[in-house]
Amino acid sequence: MREVTMREAAAMLRKWDDILVLSHRSPDGDTLGCAAALVDALLSIGKRAMFRCADAIPEKFFYLFRELRLDAFTPAHIVTVDVADKALLGSLEPLGEKAELAIDHHFGSHRPFAACRWVEEAAACCMMEAELLEEMGAKITPRIADALYTGLATDTGCFKYANVTPKAHRAAAALIERGARAAQINTALFDTKSRTQIRLESAIFSGMELFFDGKCAVVCLPKALIAETGATESDLDGVSALARQVEGVACGVTIRERGEGEYKISLRTAEPVDAVPIARTFGGGGHKFAAGCTLHGTLEEVKARLLSACGEAVRAL
C-alpha cells in the first residue's frame, strides 16, 4: 500500500478502463458528488465506468445521477472516493479490499486499505477531485460542476464551518463559473425540510431541557417518537446539532433510544468546551466539537450520568 500524488492518480485513471467507483455507506453529498463527477468524467474521456454504494442514495441527491448512464460490466479496476476506512464501505467492504486507488480528504484519520492512496487535507474530497479531473484532461461540464459543488457545499455546511479555507471559496467560484447551479443545489440541500424533519424538530424543541444556567441543553429521542415521526438515520443525524444551537448553550446532548436500555449519545459543543473527554468518560470518542458514545440503563440513569459529566465541563464558564 503506497501513497501517490495527484498526478500519479490521474495517470492511473487515464491508463485504466472498466472502472468501478465506490462511495461510503450512509452516503452524503461529498462521496456522491465525487462518484458522480468521476464516473461522468471517465465516461467523457471514453472509458467504461460505473458506481456502487452499500446504501440507497437519498432522494435529495438523485439529481447527481439522473442523466448519468451507468453501464454494468465486470470491473477491471476499483476506486474509492471519500472513504476513510474500508469498514465505511458497509456491505461492499470485500470490494474495498480489491481497490487499487483510494481518493480521500480525511488526512490524519485515513486508514490505508487500497493498493494506492491519494490523501490530502481538504475541506471536501470534491475539491481534490476538481484538480484531478483537470489533470486527467476531462472537461468540467456544468453537470460535473454541479456534482463537485454539491460535495463542497455539503462538507462545509454551505461555507459555514471552520474547515472553509480561502481555497474552498476559490474552488466554489471556479465551479460556479463552470456552470454549477449553486442556488438551486443549496435550496434543495439546506433550505428544504421534510415533513418528518419538521415533526421531529417540533418535538425536540418542545421537549428540550436546559441545565446549568442554560449552558447545557438535553434532547431525548425515545423510540416511540422516532417511530411516530418515521425518521430515518439521516433525519436523526441532522437533528443532533439542534441542542447546541440554542443561544448560550455550550454543550448540547442528544440522547437517542436504540434498543431496550441502550442509548446512542451525540455531544455537540461550542468553544471552549471539548466534547472528547466527556465522550471518553463513557468509552466513546470523536472531535472537539462533535463526539458520541453509547450508554446503558434507564433513561433517567443515562441522563443523570451525562449531566454529571457535562456539568463539570461547563461549570467553569
Added chain:
Amino acid sequence: MREVTMREAAAMLRKWDDILVLSHRSPDGDTLGCAAALVDALLSIGKRAMFRCADAIPEKFFYLFRELRLDAFTPAHIVTVDVADKALLGSLEPLGEKAELAIDHHFGSHRPFAACRWVEEAAACCMMEAELLEEMGAKITPRIADALYTGLATDTGCFKYANVTPKAHRAAAALIERGARAAQINTALFDTKSRTQIRLESAIFSGMELFFDGKCAVVCLPKALIAETGATESDLDGVSALARQVEGVACGVTIRERGEGEYKISLRTAEPVDAVPIARTFGGGGHKFAAGCTLHGTLEEVKARLLSACGEAVRAL
C-alpha cells in the same frame, strides 16, 4: 444629485474629515458591517468618524463595534451605507437629506437622495466597500475583515442565495486571508437560535397548515403568540421563510396579526411560482420569490382570500 465612481468616492472620503456614517433602520449585518468597517478604516487613516443608526443594534452584532471608539463630534460630512432610500433611515431621515455620499448595492432600486451616489450591483454592500477601502489606502485589518465578511455572509445567506457570484466567493477568500474569523461569525449568525426563536418556530411548525396537495403552506402568527414568545421584529422576519422550506411547498404564506383586523402577509415562493402577482392582487409587491402585502378583515377572511390567490398560482404545478 450625481453618480460617482468608486475612485471618486474614495477621493471624497480621503479629502474629508469629521465624517458621520449612517446605517439603515432595522439594521442587518451588511449595513452594520459596512458602517463598522468604514468608520474603522477612516479612523485608521487619521480621520474623525462616527456612526449612527435609528434603531438599536441587535446583540448578535455587538462584536462589530466592541473595540471601536466612536467619538461624538459635529459632523462635517455624512455618508450612508447600504441605504436604498432615505425613508429607510427611519428617524434619521433628516440627516439623510444632508448626506453627501450614498454607497449602496441596490442597483436598480436605489432611490437617489444624497448629493453623490456610488451604486453598483453587488451581492453585498460590504463587497463594494472592500474595494473602496483598498482604493482609499486603508489597511484591511482582521477587525475590518470581520466586519466586511459579516455583511457578505449576511446578504448571501452564508453563500446560499442566488445572488452569490464567483466574485462574492473570491471576496470571501480574500477576507479570510486578511484574518476574518469566518467560522465564529457564521456560528453566531447562522447556527444560533434564541429561546424566543425556538418557541416561535416550535409554535409555527406545530400550527402550520398545508393546502393544494401540500404545495401551499400557511402559518398564522396571532398577536397573542407574538406577545407570549416575546418575539422582536427581527425574530419575526426570520421565521417568514419557514413555510416555504417545507418539502414540496412552492408557496409559503405567513400571516401576521399587526392590529385589530390588520394582517401583514409575507409570501415566499419557489420556482416557478412568482410571488409578485399574488402580492399585487392585494396592493403589495416585492421580488419574484419574496413579496408581501397588508390585508384587512377577520383572520378567516384574510386566509380565504390568500388561499384563493395562491391556489391559482400553484394549481398548474
